[in-house]
Amino acid sequence: MATVSSSFSFDIRAGTIIQAVIVSSPGHYILKVNFGSIIGIRNCILHTAPHIHAESLLEQHVCAIINFPEFKKNIKTLKTILLCMPDIHGYYIPIQPDHCIPNGGSLFL
Known part of the structure; x- marks a missing residue:
């Protein structure tokens, strides 16, 4: 887990x-x-390039913070934050592992 302060550690999976x-x-x-059988299925929000279609996102392996303090985004209440970085045009692209990581696999520092 990545630690931000002594009172909170991000769980990145x-x-x-x-x-x-x-x-x-x-x-x-x-x-x-x-995120696998122990963590289950979670909702995330992604704001990315308009030319990226839903079908191209399916089956992509991604990384997310699964224990983020609950917050409300529009009408959804979320505890899971998809990790993204901007491309050269400023669109957010999900961070993806280079190799197939089992669902629920944890980031170690």
Whole structure:
């Protein structure tokens, strides 16, 4: 776990996108990510390039913080934050492991 302060540690895990639903416009999705049998399926939000389609997100392996303090984003209450970085155009792209990591696999520092 990555520690931010002595009172909170981020739990960063690998998962697989199993569903991507457009929220309001192309590039804005609610994702269902499978983090394995122990953690289960969690919802995440992704705001990415408008040319990235839901079908291309399916089965992608991604990384997320699964124990983020609960917060409300639009109408959804979330505890899981998808880890992303901006591309050269400023669109958010999910961070992906280079190799297949089992769902629920943990980041170690």
